[in-house]
Amino acid sequence: GLSRAVLVTEAPTHSGALITARLANEFGRDVYVLPGRIDDENSKGCLGLISKGAQALINEGYVLELLSQIPELDPVIPRENEPTQQLSLFSASPKPVPVPAPVLSLPPLQQKVLEAVKMEATSLDAIVQQTGLSAAEVSSTLIELELLGLVSQLPGMRYQR
Known part of the structure; x- marks a missing residue:
């Protein structure tokens, strides 16, 4: 799909x-x-x-x-004795619980570009400047990282984790 x-x-x-x-x-x-x-x-x-x-x-x-044909997301069913959090559109969201990031073995080029992408929107120019790579190398690597689900592209050639 x-x-x-x-x-x-x-x-x-x-x-x-x-x-x-x-x-x-x-x-x-x-x-x-x-x-x-x-x-x-x-x-x-x-x-x-x-x-x-x-x-x-x-x-x-x-x-x-x-x-x-796009599959629907499975509903989250809480386990017994597990507290549930009720959210409303008008209530403040709960504090996020830190989840350890999975350890990935990436090629050095992908790892270097991924480290330059922040949690907040990061411009392509900033990533190029921080990595010292060419814009073409950074751009193609960002596509690979996006396909792996590690970064997402935002409007204006900006990326975030």
Whole structure:
């Protein structure tokens, strides 16, 4: 379903969207493509992805069918003798309980970029400056980290853990 998918809507032959699609496919994500005219330069990458097995989104019915396949989150059922926290939209949220981060063995480049991404929004420029890497290296590594679920992209080329 679309919950673990990448959707490419426009991609010239040599575009970053194609790199993202390739990485997503390598990480086991589904790749969907919105096809375009065969004479449009911005469609050539998308059409190439379709020829390599990406799924073409041909109408809104197909998209709605895919959306209906997204699994719902399982409800959290408290165990016996475990206190439950009741929250309301208007009450203050409880203090978060620190959860130890899982120990991951990342390649040095991914580890270096991940360490530069803060819990609050961090700009791409700040990450490049802190790591001393090129913008291209940082950008492609951030895509890998995003696919691993370790960082998320925010509007304005900002990232956070």
